[in-house]
Amino acid sequence: MSDSNIGGEASILEERRRKLEELREQNIAFVNNFTPANKAQELHDSYGHLNKEELEDKKITNLSVAGRIVLKRVMGNASFVTIRDGSGDIQAYISKNNIDPDLYKNFKSWDLGDIIGIDGNLFKTKTEELTVEANSIVLITKSLRPMPEKHKGLADIEIKYRQRYLDLMSSPDSKEIFVKRSQIVSSIRASMIEDGFLEVETPMMHSIPGGAVAKPFITQHNALDRELFLRIAPELHLKRLLVGGFEKVFEINRSFRNEGLSTRHNPEFTMLEFYAAFATFDGTIDFTKNIIQSASAAIGNNDEIQWDDDKIDLSNFSIKTLNNLVLEHNPELSIDDLTNLEMLTSYLKSLKVPFKESWGPGKILLEIFEKTVENKLIQPTFVTEYPVEVSPLSRRNNENPAIADRFELFIGGKEIANGFCELNDPDDQAERFKDQAKAKADGDDEAMGFDEDYIIALEHGMPPAVGVGIGIDRLVMMLTNQSSIRDVILFPQLKS
The missing domain is CATH 2.40.50.140 (Nucleic acid-binding proteins)
Incomplete structure (x- = not known):
């Protein structure tokens, strides 16, 4: 000024x-x-x-x-x-x-x-x-x-985000985005309740970071004199409720990940997570699609929407495997290369992607996918058959134990949802927790801790289930045609 x-x-x-x-x-x-x-x-x-x-x-x-x-x-x-x-x-x-x-x-x-x-x-x-x-x-x-001046509005983008009240006061268009956000969340909640899900609340402070692979925020509980972690995801607590006898639960929750700021990332964000006992993998894909279509209709969208430069058809969702997508977009690779650690490492180096020597073929394959495929998935695409190595809470596939019964939904080149058949074998889960704990000891800040109580819960028996997480902020970005996550969060985190 x-x-x-x-x-x-x-x-x-x-x-x-x-x-x-x-x-x-x-x-x-x-x-x-x-x-x-x-x-x-x-x-x-x-x-x-x-x-x-x-x-x-x-x-x-x-x-x-x-x-x-x-x-x-x-x-x-x-x-x-x-x-x-x-x-x-x-x-x-x-x-x-x-x-x-x-x-x-x-x-x-x-x-x-x-x-x-x-x-x-x-x-x-x-x-x-x-x-x-x-x-x-x-x-x-x-x-x-x-x-703010009527015709100039808030020319300073920093003021727009730091003093959101001025943005809302002077811009009906900005205000309308947040009205639509509320309508989208209401539609999601209605879809869940109509399908028989119970809305629950789980802790936001955890004694062990878990539920996702991400770096946590750390805080201190003075009275207990112990370290606590802000919730990365509510997953492990929600699945404890399946053990306890609830068969369909969901939470629209705030989660926290200690990562960088970008147009797609805010360290504090909103997610829908739901878990359904005895559900099928294919049926959950359909249900996830219906949640998104209903939310879009709730704010008056047609089947075809605009998101940045892309026209997206929400009436047509495809399903493709991760392997096939990597091969489609990387013709230099063959199907045999996708399990060859030496070949994958060499190819990743050629893409100039930083990597760690401790990574296995599954992790490297995922890095190749994220570098060469993800941003090309413009139309709604469910990607399936992820390596178990990068799916520490997912159930192994019966026919191929190297892959997980997992899907991720991409729209507009961005991940919108992540879902999988839940791992309910306590011994398999304990081994994967050990792998995560080893990775953490080797310096991986995003690896999970070993949650012994969760293993005890699984030992009591958890029914087969499918769980899904949907990023509400990115979903609102897509459905309201916004380029930055800051435009759909009322009070985003900003640099000092």
């Missing part, structure tokens, strides 16, 4: 504080006894279709609205203002002939950003704009700081 802008804002602040002090002296600052009976959008929906004469015949009187002044035109003895409430904008006509002249004189000094209340009647202007004709007005909240 330039020095002139700083000086200008300081002058505005000083002037508005003077006005506030006058209100304080009259004991009318920060009024708290005005309750509007009507919303702007409700009035538009109910009466916007009527013409001027039809509305006059209706005689819509005794309305009350409240909102922030976003536009003001003072014209001598009469003025127009546009106020914005939680639903939208409505114009008001304020005349010296209809309200107390002294009040009208005071009104002329009210500022953009002030929150006011209006009682009056409804009419349409000569230009057919729906308008409230005021017979009473009140200044409810004095705004001390100026709103």
